[in-house]
Amino acid sequence: MIFTSKQNLNTVYKNLLHKYGEKLKQQNINIYSQEILGAQISLEKYKKDYKGVLFGLESFRQGIDLAGDMLKCVILVKLPFAVPTDPVQLTQMEIEKDRGRNPFLTIQIPEMIIKLKQGMGRLIRTETDKGIIAILDPRIYTKQYGHLILKSLPDYNIINTFLELKNKYSVYYPNSEKEMITINSNSF
Numbered sequence: 001m002i003f004t005s006k007q008n009l010n011t012v013y014k015n016l017l018h019k020y021g022e023k024l025k026q027q028n029i030n031i032y033s034q035e036i037l038g039a040q041i042s043l044e045k046y047k048k049d050y051k052g053v054l055f056g057l058e059s060f061r062q063g064i065d066l067a068g069d070m071l072k073c074v075i076l077v078k079l080p081f082a083v084p085t086d087p088v089q090l091t092q093m094e095i096e097k098d099r100g101r102n103p104f105l106t107i108q109i110p111e112m113i114i115k116l117k118q119g120m121g122r123l124i125r126t127e128t129d130k131g132i133i134a135i136l137d138p139r140i141y142t143k144q145y146g147h148l149i150l151k152s153l154p155d156y157n158i159i160n161t162f163l164e165l166k167n168k169y170s171v172y173y174p175n176s177e178k179e180m181i182t183i184n185s186n187s188f
Helices: 006-026 039-047 058-062 087-098 103-120 146-152 162-172
Strands: 031-033 053-055 073-076 132-135
Touching: 006 031, 006 053, 031 039, 039 053, 039 058, 058 103, 073 103, 087 103, 103 132, 103 146, 132 162
Parallel strands: 031 053, 073 132
Antiparallel strands: none
16 A cells, blocks of 8 residues: 555554454454555565555655565555645746646646556556556546546556455456455545
């Protein structure tokens, strides 16, 4: 899972362990958090654990290579917009406004799409790689700019329900049905 904020990562991590810790332990599923173990240690532990789950921040969006079966699913919790207080971006936005352009459309959306594709690129590294990319941010459907994002992505199938996801997952990984656990996303 790739998060855009430390607070969100820590909240989901704590809630997940609190509500599902025993179930995860019974199924030998470990969660490796960049915030708890650090980026390098969490990544190394994840690489050795077939059933592991990796929680990371921005550095995991760009800086890791887990080709093949090392990675089956990438969950992008939020669309990766730049921090609106970044002085460089604020200056660029002012320049765009002075030119009569909408900086949200000319700067923020294109930069966010690049980061989104980088996050997706953690999963698909070679022509034979396959898997599931889950974008949990509802803005991709609820905001006017959502169609720009969807249009910019490579070929994909949209899955809207857990049942559809489960069916698609079992097609990609036929022996993994017994490994799946169901966690209600409303729990967070």
